[in-house]
Amino acid sequence: MDNNGNDDLEFSPGEYGACINAHGLYSASRFVLRLSPETHRRISSYQTGIVSGVKDPEDLRAFSTYLHETIHWWQHAGSSAGFLMSMTFPIQTHANFSHLKSLLASVGPKKSIRRLIEISTEPGGFGTPMGTANIVANNFYDIEFFRELVSNPASVSRVIKDPFFNWQGHCYEIGYSNIIGTIARSVDREFSVVPDARKWEPEFQKLREKKAEGWYLGSDIHVAPLGTLQIFEGQARFAQLQYLYFSSQGKLTWEEIRARNMFTERYIKAFEEFLRLSELQWPVSVDDPIIGLFLLICDISINPGEGFPLPIQFFEAFVTDVSPGMRFLFLCRTVAKDRKAFATAIRNYSRDEYISVAEALTRPLLIHHPLLVSQTIAKWSDSNPAFKDLMARFKDFSFGPENLPVSLLLSQLISFNADKIHRPEFFCWPGAWMTGQRVSEEIVTLFDRNSALFVDKEDDDSVFPRLHTDRSEEAVHRTFESFYQFNVTYDMTSQWISTPGPFKYDYGWLSSKGTFEDCKNFADRGFEGAYGVSPDEFELI
Numbered sequence: 253m254d255n256n257g258n259d260d261l262e263f264s265p266g267e268y269g270a271c272i273n274a275h276g277l278y279s280a281s282r283f284v285l286r287l288s289p290e291t292h293r294r295i296s297s298y299q300t301g302i303v304s305g306v307k308d309p310e311d312l313r314a315f316s317t318y319l320h321e322t323i324h325w326w327q328h329a330g331s332s333a334g335f336l337m338s339m340t341f342p343i344q345t346h347a348n349f350s351h352l353k354s355l356l357a358s359v360g361p362k363k364s365i366r367r368l369i370e371i372s373t374e375p376g377g378f379g380t381p382m383g384t385a386n387i388v389a390n391n392f393y394d395i396e397f398f399r400e401l402v403s404n405p406a407s408v409s410r411v412i413k414d415p416f417f418n419w420q421g422h423c424y425e426i427g428y429s430n431i432i433g434t435i436a437r438s439v440d441r442e443f444s445v446v447p448d449a450r451k452w453e454p455e456f457q458k459l460r461e462k463k464a465e466g467w468y469l470g471s472d473i474h475v476a477p478l479g480t481l482q483i484f485e486g487q488a489r490f491a492q493l494q495y496l497y498f499s500s501q502g503k504l505t506w507e508e509i510r511a512r513n514m515f516t517e518r519y520i521k522a523f524e525e526f527l528r529l530s531e532l533q534w535p536v537s538v539d540d541p542i543i544g545l546f547l548l549i550c551d552i553s554i555n556p557g558e559g560f561p562l563p564i565q566f567f568e569a570f571v572t573d574v575s576p577g578m579r580f581l582f583l584c585r586t587v588a589k590d591r592k593a594f595a596t597a598i599r600n601y602s603r604d605e606y607i608s609v610a611e612a613l614t615r616p617l618l619i620h621h622p623l624l625v626s627q628t629i630a631k632w633s634d635s636n637p638a639f640k641d642l643m644a645r646f647k648d649f650s651f652g653p654e655n656l657p658v659s660l661l662l663s664q665l666i667s668f669n670a671d672k673i674h675r676p677e678f679f680c681w682p683g684a685w686m687t688g689q690r691v692s693e694e695i696v697t698l699f700d701r702n703s704a705l706f707v708d709k710e711d712d713d714s715v716f717p718r719l720h721t722d723r724s725e726e727a728v729h730r731t732f733e734s735f736y737q738f739n740v741t742y743d744m745t746s747q748w749i750s751t752p753g754p755f756k757y758d759y760g761w762l763s764s765k766g767t768f769e770d771c772k773n774f775a776d777r778g779f780e781g782a783y784g785v786s787p788d789e790f791e792l793i
Contacts (some may be wrong), residue, residue: 261607274431276317278324278704281341282761284715284752285321285704290314292710300392312499316492319682323488325704328678330626330668331554333402333480333576334560335661339431340399342657342738345745347391347430349782352745353457355384355743356783362791365749366416367390368793389416391426392749405475405577412473424571435662438655445636455567464568477579478525480554481727484520484575484742487550489514490543494683497538500687504538522550529584532595532786544598544681545587551680553580557620561628565618573619583613601681601690623676633666633719643667649727657738660731664705671698671780706732714763720726741778744787 276287287295294314327336355365358381362368369376369385376382385760393416401408401423411417429449440446459467466473493514497504509515526546527534535542554575558564566571587594597609607623614621633639645651646663670680678685678698686697706715717732719725740759747755759771766774780786 256415256667263346276321278321278326278328280328281743282715283328283338283735284708284761285325286708286713287318287321289710292319292708296710312496313493317531319495319672319686320488320492322485322699323491323682324701326668326702327480327484327487327554329661329664329705330672330679330702331551332556332629333554333574334484335665336427336431336560337399337403337660338433338479338613339658340395340427342661342742343427343430343434344392344395344749345742346434346655346658348388348745348749351384351391352748353783355381355388356403356785361785363755363790364749364752364793367752371793373470385707387537388749389775390418390636391430392746393417394423395430401475401639402576403477403480405477405479408473418567419467419469419471421456421459421464421571422475425452425573425577427664428574432560433656434515434658439642439662440636440659445632445639447559449559452564452567455564459568466571476575476581477618478522478580479575482518482522482525483550483553485519486526487547487554489519490523490538490547490680491683493538494681496683498684499687502537502539506534506537511539522546526584529581530587531585531591541596541598544601544605544684545594545609548598548606548683549580549583551612552583552610552613552619552622555622555625557628561625561632562620563671564780579617579619582617586613586616601677601684603675603677606676606680623673624670626676629666630670630673633670633750639666647722649731650687651721651731651734653734656731656734660705660735668702671702706735711759712764715761715767737774737778740775741782744779745782752790755790771776 276285276291280284291314293310294311294319297311299699311447326334328338342679350681365388369382370384370391372382374380374382376386391792393414397414397417400411401420429452432446434448435446436443436449443450456467457561463471465471493504493509523546526532526549532542553576556576556579558566558570558573564570572582594609598605606624607621610621610623642659642663645659645664646667651659673693675698678695682699684690686699703718705718708714708719709716715736717728719728740762743759744755755775757768757772757775759775760766760768762774763770776787
């Protein structure tokens with residue numbers, strides 16, 4: 253990424269960038285927020301933080317980049333859809349762990365499992381080695397396709413050509429049920445708090461039997477024109493623009509924004525779709541109520557409640573109800589039915605506006621209000637002893653080794669939503685609340701408390717845990733080491749299942765000072781600890 257603001261680069265679907273002069277990046281699969289050395293330098297020179305005291309235009313742009321990337325962290329760690337997307341990476345391993353151990357015992361260490369299935373002439377029935385291999389591959393690819401269809405529906409033409417693809421509804425069912433099942437095994441074995449996904453199968457079977465669209469092999473697939481990839485980038489970019497606008501006392505113009513190359517396709521697509529579907533005209537300024545409405549629609553779109561954290565209301569509408577892209581589409585069309593009222597509804601970025609406008613948008617669609625979604629998640633620790641214990645461990649980072657990433661991500665979700673229910677307007681419109689007259693000590697505290705857990709440094713692009721005064725440094729580093737040991741094992745497991753050829757040890761992103769041998773030893777140690785076999789023992793097929 254260059255320093256001239258050229259941010260129209262090729263990203264992987266799991267990478268979110270904000271390259272405006274001083275640039276940054278959030279990696280969804282690695283859970284790390286990165287900033288350029290220049291951005292780090294400018295931010296660190298202000299002890300008061302992002303929200304106040306900044307005068308230099310270059311400093312403001314650096315802070316806006318930091319805000320942009322922090323919003324990406326919020327999206328992945330705090331929204332219901334983003335949390336589910338974040339969980340897909342560990343779940344592809346957790347859902348298959350026992351099957352992988354069984355496969356090792358029956359056929360030995362062979363890579364890749366996909367290739368093993370493709371060349372096998374053995375029967376693949378239940379209880380056979382090939383039957384187990386098919387379970388592993390189907391679980392892995394169902395979750396992979398679920399993530400792709402949610403994040404970037406444009407990939408559907410490639411997804412449906414894969415022989416492991418079944419049908420759209422199946423991917424969503426497997427994705428949701430495996431994530432919820434893993435949460436239940438970790439915290440709520442009786443399903444006393446999380447929805448009981450074990451009870452869904454009869455309802456989904458009815459959809460398959462009557463060949464409901466999207467629920468049988470060969471069914472037509474209808475996807476939205478955009479997914480979380482575009483919604484996340486649009487939400488982060490326009491919140492960033494509002495920060496720049498209000499910090500400039502309203503002097504930032506659309507002309508200047510375009511001149512800085514801040515409206516490349518990745519960042520503007522969601523907003524252009526919003527205007528088209530809502531039948532609205534381009535707003536007069538960055539402070540136009542239309543911008544506030546767009547950011548609220550993004551917030552509602554990425555916070556479905558159906559299936560998680562609330563029960564499924566309408567099984568036949570499940571995919572549409574939880575797909576952020578489809579939710580975005582229908583919310584925009586709701587605006588089109590009463591453009592004049594919606595287009596002027598948000599002027600003060602207030603809690604009352606958040607609640608009332610969200611109610612007007614969600615009620616006609618029979619979907620949950622986003623504040624209800626947050627309240628449901630936040631109250632889990634009030635109603636369940638295991639969740640209460642989880643949040644006590646989150647407070648001081650005293651996690652046990654079992655399923656640590658699941659525990660950490662889940663507790664972060666609960667913590668975020670506990671803050672959001674008190675100040676939803678801040679998390680919806682942070683750019684309007686982090687500078688100017690709306691700034692307060694409470695806002696500073698909220699921003700700092702919800703900062704990314706893992707970051708790089710000005711002079712070192714390795715990954716580091718963010719230290720907190722209320723957590724011991726030893727506990728934070730212990731959790732950090734364990735989290736990334738799991739993270740690397742997840743990636744190695746993914747390679748074992750899906751990637752032909754030798755294992756790749758592209759883990760230099762973890763430590764700029766580590767050698768290839770250091771990376772390999774770290775990855776091999778975690779993998780062998782999990783499966784009892786060294787990657788060097790695998791037969792390549």
